[in-house]
Amino acid sequence: MTKFIAKRVFASAVVMLTITVLTFLMARVVPSNPAVIYAGPKASPETLDRIQSELGLDKPLLVQFFDYLGGLLHGDFGDSLATKQSVLPDLLERLPATLELIATAMTIATVLGVALGVLAARRRSGALDGSIRFLCIGGISMPAFWLGLILQVIFVGKLGVLPATGQFSTEITYSNPLETITHFALLDCVLTGNWVALQDGLEHLVLPAVTLAAYPLGLIARMTRASMLESLDQDYALTARAYGLSPRSIVWRLTLKNALSAPLTIIGLSVAYMLTGTFFVEVVFNWPGLGQYATQAMLAVDYPVIMAITLLGAAGYLLTNFAVDLLQAKLDPRTRS
Amino acid sequence: MTTAPALLQVRDLQIEFTDRGRVTNRPVRGVQLEIGSREVLGVVGETGCGKSITANAILGTLPEQARATGRIEFAGVEQLSLPERERAVNRGDAISIVFQNPGTAFNPVFRLGNQMRMVLRRHRGLRGRAATAIIAERLSDVGLTDTQRVMNAYPHELSGGMLQRVMIAMALLCEPRLLILDEPTTALDVTVARQILLLILRLQHALGFSVLLITHDLGVVKATCDRVAVLYAGRVVETGPADAVLKTPKHPYTQGLVGALPGQSGGRLRSIEGQVPANFLGIQGCAFADRCYAAIDTCRQVDPDLRPVSTTHEVACIRGGEL
Known part of the structure; x- marks a missing residue:
């Protein structure tokens, strides 16, 4: 097991380094001068030269890369070309809101997806199976930004039961102001016992989380259903039946563990989807996370920010898949060798 | 007759x-x-x-x-x-059954001991030490001496012959007629x-x-x-x-x-x-x-x-x- 982990950590490090090289090269290859973006359109040639040497753009590419890599190792992602601010603090300020959103969406997608998949498999070809499959197709095929708008129309416009946008209501700032401990807003609410703000925050979280969860939920449910049907068809399922175990424990206690492997892979891949999917959702719901920051950076061709977000996404992706592999090994002893 | x-x-x-x-x-x-x-x-x-x-x-x-x-x-x-x-x-x-292929009849992702425990819990309501004692006894009945190791093993870790012995032990857990x-x-x-x-044959003579x-x-x-x-x-x-x-x-x-x-x-x-x-x-x-x-x-x-x-x-x- 330790060997397995060591191998994976090494492989992840190699992948991370490769991604760093690629993002760095891409930023340099695209025909646009960072110095011009930094200085603005009306800068004189002398100013441009000065900025070029300030940003280190006159050094050889290899030196530039190692400067960048050295910075990364110290947690320095460089300065934003647009705001002239260091990237890392800006990133850290916005990251928690995005992580909260992704974590909630992922939990919804996983728990509901697996449960629906198992139910559909248990009632194969029945009415419930049919409706669940219909729901899955819907979740998979609807674009997130469109689904977000539709949900806003229904739950905000027609029913008026949920807030439309933002992370908290403005009134909260005055009535029950948030104290910051961990920067994770909801967690801080719990830690400080600010229940009014917590409820308000959860109400704001529902729609964007559901919107973001729809696509992976559909995938996970479908995969669980297929995998569950296969597993229920195996000899060991018959053995369980032949030894008098109840259908419920055969499904939930026994065969589900066999069947989880395939959906688990999908769950890992879904995180990759969420890292980009959240950008659209955050714009639709005006969520104060990375999404808006990233979109602005892309429109402004703000390389350091784009590179930082790319690297962050890659790291998140590697981390989740590492976790998935560990879980996979935990679930199936045959993969542990 | x-x-x-x-x-x-x-x-x-x-x-x-x-x-x-x-x-x-x-x-x-x-x-x-x-x-x-x-x-x-x-x-x-x-x-x-x-x-x-x-x-x-x-x-x-x-x-x-x-x-x-x-x-x-x-x-x-x-x-x-x-x-x-x-x-x-x-x-x-x-009524109990022993299947043809012990390699696929056991669930690959559960320890053999736990699979046997589920049967005892279902039919006798036994858990913990009481269950372990009966399982160990049945395993030694079928000629498996290292009972602790067998209970902790996953099916793929044992040979076909050993697995079939475990299967027989599982079938006899509740003393079938x-x-x-x-x-x-x-x-x-x-x-x-x-x-x-x-x-x-030996077990059939002994247990009837x-x-x-x-x-x-x-x-x-x-x-x-x-x-x-x-x-x-x-x-x-x-x-x-x-x-x-x-x-x-x-x-x-x-x-x-x-x-x-x-x-x-x-x-x-x-x-x-x-x-x-x-x-x-x-x-x-x-x-x-x-x-x-x-x-x-x-x-x-x-x-x-x-x-x-x-x-x-x-x-x-x-x-x-x-x-």
Whole structure:
């Protein structure tokens, strides 16, 4: 097991380094001068030269890369070309809101997806199976930004039961102001016992989380259903039946563990989807996370920010898949060798 | 026949497969079986003659699309009319089964000890140390000495022979009255198969359960069974004491099977021409007539019932007395 982990950590490090090289090269290859973006359109040639040497753009590419890599190792992602601010603090300020959103969406997608998949498999070809499959197709095929708008129309416009946008209501700032401990807003609410703000925050979280969860939920449910049907068809399922175990424990206690492997892979891949999917959702719901920051950076061709977000996404992706592999090994002893 | 009331009595068992109300196959067409207490009954026949599905019907684990009619009496209680919940109570308890392939019959992602614990918890409500003690005892009964290691092992960590021993231990956990063995040695090496058979016989003598042994190997029947029932195309064609049936087979099919045993025909390997029909729906007359050396015209019109040729030996062949 330790060997397995060591191998994976090494492989992840190699992948991370490769991604760093690629993002760095891409930023340099695209025909646009960072110095011009930094200085603005009306800068004189002398100013441009000065900025070029300030940003280190006159050094050889290899030196530039190692400067960048050295910075990364110290947690320095460089300065934003647009705001002239260091990237890392800006990133850290916005990251928690995005992580909260992704974590909630992922939990919804996983728990509901697996449960629906198992139910559909248990009632194969029945009415419930049919409706669940219909729901899955819907979740998979609807674009997130469109689904977000539709949900806003229904739950905000027609029913008026949920807030439309933002992370908290403005009134909260005055009535029950948030104290910051961990920067994770909801967690801080719990830690400080600010229940009014917590409820308000959860109400704001529902729609964007559901919107973001729809696509992976559909995938996970479908995969669980297929995998569950296969597993229920195996000899060991018959053995369980032949030894008098109840259908419920055969499904939930026994065969589900066999069947989880395939959906688990999908769950890992879904995180990759969420890292980009959240950008659209955050714009639709005006969520104060990375999404808006990233979109602005892309429109402004703000390389350091784009590179930082790319690297962050890659790291998140590697981390989740590492976790998935560990879980996979935990679930199936045959993969542990 | 045993004089005591039989432990298991199967009368005119018919099994049909249906697809949207239409009968697609009838793999069992009126099977009669009887097992006395402490008796070992062998059920023999080629692949696809309805042996395993008969066992499934007795156990109550037929697939969804199958429907069984007739009577299955276990310990005096008719089983087919019982609701599923009451049948499940017996499974793994009073009636237990050992499957053909121990490599796939165990769940690959649970420790063997835990799989056995689930059975004890279901039928005896036992957990923890009490359960572990019984499991360890059964494991040593089947000749596995390092019980702790076996309990902690996953199925892929043990050999086929060891796994089959564990399977037998699991089947005996709740001290069954009837043990069904569905080709228990087919997936094993010859030497291991022999050990497993001897083990089963020893346990049967010691614990006194009855056995329904499904096999296609007459050699196994000869070595282990008190009585034998020969199945062909979903019907019992011959039944009686194992010695009598093997020494003086009356049905041409049994004669073929006995003749196909190595060493029975002067060193030459013989076989029965033809195959078991794939579907038993269209069968008219005796199902074996097309492969039979002694078939006459009547054979293709009349499907004979079992008739006694001696007090204990019965055969379903219109020429059964003369052959």
